Amino acid sequence: MNWISGMLGSSIGKKLMMAITGFSFCGFLAAHLAGNLTIYAGKDAFNGYAEHLHALGPLLTVAELVLLTFFLVHVITGLILFLANLKARPVRYAVNKTAGGRTLGSATMPYTGALLLAFIIFHLINFHFVDKTNTTIFNIVSDAFSNTGYVVVYILAMVVAAIHVSHGFWSAFQTLGANHPKYMPLIHTAGTAFAVVVGVGFGFLPIYIFLLA
Template identity: 70%
Template sequence: MNWLMNTLGTSVGKKVMMAITGLGFIGFLAGHLAGNLTIYGGKDSFNSYADHLHSLGPLITLAELGLLTLALIHVGTGLLLFFQNWKARPVRYAVNNRGGGRTIGSGTMPYTGILMLAFVVFHLLNFHFVDKTHTTIFEIVSVAFSNPVYVTLYVAAMIVVAVHVSHGFWSAFQSLGANHPKYMPIFQIAGIAFSIVVGLGFGFIPIYISILA
C-alpha cells in the first residue's frame, strides 16, 4: 500500500496511475461493446450472452470488484490532479489559447469524466441493480429504450464517452513514456478511431431498440 501512496504523491505518478487505469477501462469498453453487439442477433442471442456472464459467478464478482478498484483509483487520482492544477492556477487566462495541440477532449477531460461517472451510476441502477426474477435483460433494455428520454440520454452519454476517450486513449500512452514523434500520431489516430467506434457502437443500440419497440 505504501508504494501506491508514494506513487500518488507525485504528479508523474498520478498521471501513470491514470494511464494504467484508463487503459484498463478502454479494454473493458471494447469487451463490453463486443458483448452488447450480440443484441443485433435478437433477444435469444442477447439473453444467452447475459446468461453466460451470470454463469461465471465468482469470476464476474471478481471482475466487478476489479473495475470498482480501477474506478476509485482513476476518479480519485483525476480529481486530485484537477484540484492541484486549479489551485496552481486559480485565475483563468483572459485568452483561451488552443495552441499546442489542445482539443475539445483534452480541455474537457475533468468534466466529461464527472458526467461519465454520473452516467455509470444511472446505468447500473437501471440495468444491473434491478429485479430480473420474472424478466430477461432483453426485455429490461427494450422497456427502457422505448422511452425517448432514455434514448436521448444514452446517446448524449455516448458522445461524452467518445470525447473523453478520444483524448484519454493516446494520452495514456504518452504518460507511460511512448511520447515519440514517430509513434504519437499513430496513437492519436487510433484514439480517434476507437472513440468513434465506441460512440457509434454503443450510441446506436438504444436507437435500434427504440425502432423495434
C-alpha cells in the same frame, strides 16, 4: 516501500495510475461493446450472452470488484489532479488557445469525466440493480429504450464518452512514455478511431432497440 508511496503520491505517480486504469476501462468498453452487439442477432443471442456472463459466478464478482477498484482510483486520482491544477493556476487565461495540441477532449476532461460518472450511476440503477425476477435482460433493455428520454440521454452520454476517450487514449500512451514524433500521430489516429467506435457502437444500440419497440 517508501519509494512506492512516494511515487504514487507524486504528480507523475498519479498520472500513471490514471493511465493504467484508463487503459483498463478502454479494454472493458471494447469487451462490453462486443457483448452488446449480440443484440443484433436477436433476443435469444443477447440473453444467452448475459447468461454466459452470470454463469461465471465468482469470477464475474472478482472482475466487477477489480473494475470498481480501478474506477474509484481513476475518479479520486482525477479529482486530486484537477484540484491541484486549479490550485496551481487559480486564474484562468483570458484567451483559450489551441496551440500545443489542445483539443476539445483535453479541455473538457474533468467535466466529461464528471458527466460520465453521473451517467454510470444512472446506467447501473436502470440495468444492473433492477429486479431481474421473471424477466430477461433483453426485456429490461427493451423497456428502458422504449422511453425516448432515456434514448436521448444515452446517446448524449455516448458522445461525452467518445470525447473523453479521444483524449484519454493517447494521453495514457504519452504518460507511459510513448511520446515520440514517429508514433504519436498513429496513436492519435488510433485514439480517435477507438472513440468513434465507442460513440457510434454504443450510441446506435438504443436507436436500434427503440425502432424495434
